[in-house]
Amino acid sequence: MSDSQWELLPPLPHGGKRAVQTLVIGGGIVGLACALRLQSAGQQVLLIEHERLAAGASRGNAGALAFADVLPLASPGILRQAPRWLLDPLGPLSLRPAYTPAMLPWLWKFWRASRPARVAASTQAQAMLLAQSAAEWPALLRLAGAESQLRDGGNLHLYDNAAQWRAALAGWEQRAAHGVAFQAIEGSHPIAALQPGLNPAIQHAVFTPHWQTVEDPLLLCRSLAQAFLARGGRLARASARSLLPEARGLLLQLGDDSLLLAQRVLLCAGPWSHRLAASLGERFPLETERGYNTTLPPGAFALRRQLSFPGHGFVVTPIAGGVRVGGAVEFAGLRAAPNYARADAMLAKARRFLPGLRTDGGTQWMGCRPSLPDSLPVIGPSPADGRLFYAFGHGHLGLTQAAATAALATAWATTQALPPTAFAPSRFL
Known part of the structure; x- marks a missing residue:
């Protein structure tokens, strides 16, 4: 074409x-x-x-084959973090006030899906579907003649304080119960061996070796x-x-x-x-989780693999020779105008964690993820x-x-x- x-x-x-x-x-x-x-x-x-x-x-996603993401978003952990995130208008989670009445039925169902028994069932189903996808993607790539577009290298989940790290460990043990391989890392030097150029204040990380990305979605x-x-x-x-x-x-x-x-x-x-x-x-x-990103041109940063910042709701990904910084969730419906200040906020955070990141010359984007409450x-x-x-x-x-x-x-x-x-x-x- x-x-x-x-x-x-x-x-x-x-x-x-x-x-x-x-x-x-x-x-x-x-x-x-x-x-x-x-x-x-x-x-x-x-x-x-x-x-x-x-x-x-x-078109504008982070390009991840995130086979380790077996834990559903509808969970007690997200419910605990949501109030703090919502207090920051440019934080990982935003709900536009005018859209709140329309969101209430969905939020009620999300809360019900976050009960322990429902979470256990959803985790089992998610793990099953992700395992099948991991098995099916090689054949689909062969059909498309796109095997060369797959990138191995894993993902590095980074935590910028000990509290985030401790809160995340229980979730990683749950992933391990579903066959997800990971390595917990402490100390800036072993983390830097996997990704040089990070802020040395980052002392805690988890490396998932079987996470993959594509060259460009x-x-x-x-x-x-x-x-x-x-x-x-x-x-x-x-x-x-x-x-x-x-x-x-x-x-x-x-x-x-x-x-x-x-x-x-x-x-x-x-x-x-x-x-x-x-x-x-x-x-x-069905609701739409609006996400934002900025794609920086080649040379912005020597990125070896995808980096995730779970406490801040964004990722940094190598895309088509450049770097894509994006993520977060905004509930505002399908028709509201984009608020690109959210993309700017993520880019500023990324620069704080990657001091050598060149943030000029980027292209901003907003897209809608279709999400159900469970x-x-x-x-x-x-x-x-x-x-x-x-x-x-x-x-x-x-x-x-x-x-x-x-x-x-x-x-x-x-x-x-x-x-x-x-x-x-x-x-x-």
């Missing part, structure tokens, strides 16, 4: 009631992974996207799309408005009032997915119509979990195999 195709996909031809075998709605990493796997399994697939491919979080999405097209898949620009069941399939009404008839539909539209599901009467508590995605057929398959709500782990989601979707489309019940849409309906 040319760069111009990436900026604006060719529109779907208007008129008539057109029929397709398998329709994928959403051109982010999850939709592209599903489309490629389905096309490779012998399905005839059309993928539609209302804007451009990888337009949202799939946008480049990876392009590779998936090119492989999909090479196998006969089709891409088009179209806006999905509503779904209507018919005897012959699912009828999709598009934004221009034209119609598409599909034998099966995969809904992978990220933070917009719940709007289309609602046309079938299925309402999901920190697990919805993966499975719709209770309203079994020809519709939901695959959305991956939160911070869309890139990481895309390969497993694609495998589960393909198994459903080809053998009617159902995903694990932990991800079933019915848990919200």
